Amino acid sequence: MAQQAITEYHAEANDPTYNTSTGLSNRKLLMWAFLASDVMFFGTFIATYLVYRNRSLVGPYPEDVLDIPITTVSTFVLLMSSLAMVLALHYVREGSKGPGRLWIGVTAFLGIVFLIFQVIEFQTFVNEGLTPRTNLFGTTFFILTGIHGTHVTIGVVWLLFLLYGHFKGTLRSDNALDLEIAGLYWHFVDIVWIVIFTIVYLVTAKDGAPPGAPPFIHHG
Amino acid sequence: MTTTTLTIPRIFDRPKSESGIWSWIGTVDHKRIGTLYGITAFIWFLVGGLEALLIRAQLAQADSEIISPETYNQLFTMHGTTMVFLVVMPMSAAFFNWFVPLQIGARDVAFPRMNALSYWLFLFGGILLNVGWFTGDSPNGGWFGYAPNSGITFNTGSGMTFWAIGLSVLGIASIAAGLNFIVTIFNMRAPGMSLFKMPVFTWMTLVTSILLVLAIPVIGVALIQIGTDRLYGTNFYNSLNGGDPVLWQHMFWLFGHPEVYILILPAMGIVSEVLPTFSRKPLFGYSFVIFSGIGIAFLGWFVWSHHMFTVGLGPAATSAFAISTMAIAIPTGVKILNWMATMVRGSIQINTPMLFSISFIAMFTIGGLSGVMHASAPSDAQQQDTYFVVAHFHYVLFGGALMAIFSGIYYWWPKMTGYMLNDRIGIGVWFLMLLGFNLQFAPMHWLGMDGMPRRIYTYSSDQGWESLNALASLGGLVLAIGILAFLFNVWYSRRNRIVAGDDPWNARTLEWSIPSPPPHYNFAEIPEVQYRDDFWYQKYPELLEHEDGHAPAPAGGQEDEAAHESHDEHDEHDGHGGIHLPDMSYYPFLAAAGVTLGMGGLMAGVWVIVLGSVIGMWGIMGWSLEPVNDPDPDVEH
């Protein structure tokens, strides 16, 4: 009778005999529900960005600063990290120590590369005169992509912990669920970026000065 | 059991004590956390009630100068914020915590430590919201915080920044609690309890939790936006740089209307437990009640702009939102009629919880009817932002939600404490509250139709609102006496204990099948559920023969059997044969303190942020590396 005292711990143990009413592990269900919540979170930020499209009173406007080729590269990097995540989960489940370790590391590394791209992008924009205070585009752009960057950062830290755990032997094939859940999160953050990339860098990238607003003139 | 080789240095030993303050700080027991929620929320209820009394004192006569305009604005801002976020929501959370695991036959929620984290964040967030009373700079932009009046240009104090940060902390608490209960209800039901055998209260908890998880992020985003506007000069709602004040309203009410159902659905769940119990009849039309609850929650996402009929949306949008809003009256009406039908031909025991529940139907109906008047946009143009609206939502939130919460308190008190609340005093409490409530809020309908706007700290005698305001203030006094009578009842009943026994009401759901108060582990044996209201049919198996076609969903269904079998198999697997409950932990407290300090530090300075981050990281690291159970035979019961 006892095991109905279901706790996180039992779920963590990934006990194959462990049962829930739905058959899904508690933590996996938690992550799915959290991601639903996060969809609303990002959805609201993206909606704000779209509502304020073409409503900045002064420049720089998207066409003055956005660099599509470079962001395409960073987007590709993030996409590849999802592939690495799939491989990492595969090898950890299989119990292959070396490849498991390698691909967890690659996933985290690609995440870091993406973040470096973002930091450089932010710095470039600030140098060109766009800060979160400059105009509505700056406000919505920096906060939206910044919040996404925060999500990636959390994911990277999480992956580094799992990598450490893999070295220490606390992440094994029998509790690969730990990695699977991190993977759910990672893939979600990746998908969100695809949406942001599409909207910010593809749909609105050519937006210039809206009617009535002065064009932006680069200084120096 | 697997143990981890990773540890971080412990500064405190893992809490073990069963009593004293440390036992509360370290608790992960859903019942104790429920108690903490309940007591904290009740204290906030007294604070919010005091704020209301001061408001009524100021408005009792024309041109009154008891309270300064600035203080008045702070009072109504904090009254609304407190009653919504610090009273009704956590009161519901108290009942979720106490009774959802008991009703579904579980020993705890799915994530006990996250549950503790939710509580501590709620507590600290509430304190953060109220810091202003001590700095003299309380939030003063209204609970709805309309931009740009809440923005830094027109509101230079620190109050609204604390408001944004405090509500954000509360939002994290609510999302965590919502996630926890979704997983708990989906995953931790006793064998045999399919979704449609769950008690209605558990159902409404599930629906509410889903609303929380989806709606809170929207206000979270809005709060982040207004917060960065105020702290860092971004332009989201800075109308001078093109920021759109109406966007804030859309965001606030896109959250705010589901929020209304977050407040009222748990109350509907409570009433749906109390009415059948004291009518000795099953809930009439269980699935209609469930599906109308789901319907209300779903429709609640498509009506938000009825809070904005005067903003100038244009006739097309206004028509659409008027119709969608009216549509909500349909599932609501269905519920009311189902509750009445539950009582028809019943054997109605008239006692305090029942009277509160009956009053819920009666008062909620009035609030619903005035709600339809608001839904009609041209009619609403005269009512919007008047005391008619104040009357309307107090009939829904006090006459509705709080009446049901008091019903729940009287109904479940014996289960929570092991002794009864005095029924005679209880009926007096009910009478005073119902009388005071109606004296206070019924006149506001007239005031609103006589053109008295909301949120005004004064009015002139030539505006003709004096006598009705005096009456409303008198009502407030009666209501306050009713609340004091409730406190007296608690004190009296504690001194003159009447032991409740396991099942004092001859009730229907699983929580009444175990001792009062329940043991730490809840169920010595996890029950196996065959029927809806399973405990009732255990007591009265002969009633099963009198079924009338609407069967109480007898056992069957592959899902149930599968769950049942694997459950048995699983029991055999359990090496200990004892009951494992999660051990106590300080880390949720530390993590919550760290998060709150870190966020409060946005106002206080970078060192507070650093301190908060260190404590928060310590809490989270400790948490993730600490096993739920120490591998220690002592924890077995």
Next chain:
Amino acid sequence: MLSNLLPRFSRRNLLLLLVPAAVALIAGCATDNPQSTFDTAGPVAEDQANLFKLIFWIAVVVFVLVEGGIIWITLKYRRRSENEMPVQTHGNTKLELTWTFIPTLIIIAIAIPTVIAIWDLAEPPSDEPVMTVEAVGHQWWFEFRYPEEEIVTANELRVPVGKNVVVKLHSQDVIHSFWVPKLFGKVDMVPTRENELWFRADEPGVFFGQCAEFCGVAHALMRFRVIAEPEDDYEEWVAGMRRPPVSPTDGAQRGQTLFAANCSSCHSIDGHRAGTYQGEIALQDGRWDGWLADIENSRIVSAPNLTHFGTRLTLGAGIRDLDRQTLIDWIDDPGSIKPETRMQDHGALYQTSDKTANLSAEEVADIADYLLSLVPGEADAPPATGGGGTGGGDPVEIGRTAFAANCAACHNITSDTLVGPGLAGIGDRAGSTVSGLTAEDYIRQSIVEPGAFVVDGFGPVMPSFAWLSGDELNGLVAYLKTLN
């Protein structure tokens, strides 16, 4: 148990009790209350009230049935013995479908007239003439602009009876809401947006209006009046607003000077002069931008236009009846009547230790007398001096007059600083202040585009005076060049 305490009402008695209660409910609202939504005086409020009444009576029926039902059921089915066990009814699908269907019908019956009314009230009937006014919300007063008549006034909106009036709604600061319960339901005044409503007053009267959206500290004291007059009276008022005021005498004359020195940088009184309409709007915008640029230190705020103030009925945005003593109290210490006005918080006059006017009691009374003297002169009276646009005369003299009317509130002709820098010696300095600009061009540009050259130590608060006539501008330049 309570059931024993309750008197035994029969079902009929209960219903009989509830019906008069409901009648009393609606009768109780139809008072002669100045802001009653039932005592309507125009078609918009009437349609809105009628819709309310329709729903109200449907609600009364539902209310009686449900509340009566609850009480009846509770009494009828109360427990008679501890052992009774009712039939365990679980539901009745047919019944439940029925009572899903009935509310649906009721809702449809309400929704149809609602949608019709929404579209009907959206715009005034297209076949009837309309007049347009603009209302601007400020913390905490209302500005009214008549673009066709070129009138700017505040807190009292005069309209002709029987004419459809379209009101365009703006706000310069936070959200306000524009509402006169007897004439029309509210519509919000939202910064960055333009809203619109229309109404018609079918009977003459003074109708109470009030801001209905929480807008800060003095939200409760942001009221106004709509004065509906017969067409002839209205036309007379419009004509009066075009005529100069009667000449002030005695105290009022002293008050005129004091007003020019202390009040006129924010309050205009020259709305009667032709051509000032656009200028007043530009001035208001300039005052607003200046205030925003440096809220802490700004000594100029956007403020009600006081043209023909003596004709007003109320003071302080509709919160007090206008009389001499109240006006004196107001000028001396506005906070004693209305807290935290921008006038008191920012006006140069109130930068004293106790925030009261920096004037003697006599001076305050003189200003009050002057303001009360501002009523339209006789229709045939000659135009007041300094009328804009009148050509001829010595430019320096025209400039001197224009300076007194437009500049003296902020600029002294000595070297003392008022709000702006003292202008003594400006004629000498002007030529060398900005290289490449002649003294004449510098002065002219400083008047027309004040933001271009802001003197060190001063904020960019001066509004543009580009709306002055060419003669006046030339005159000002000529006059200022004489200041050596």
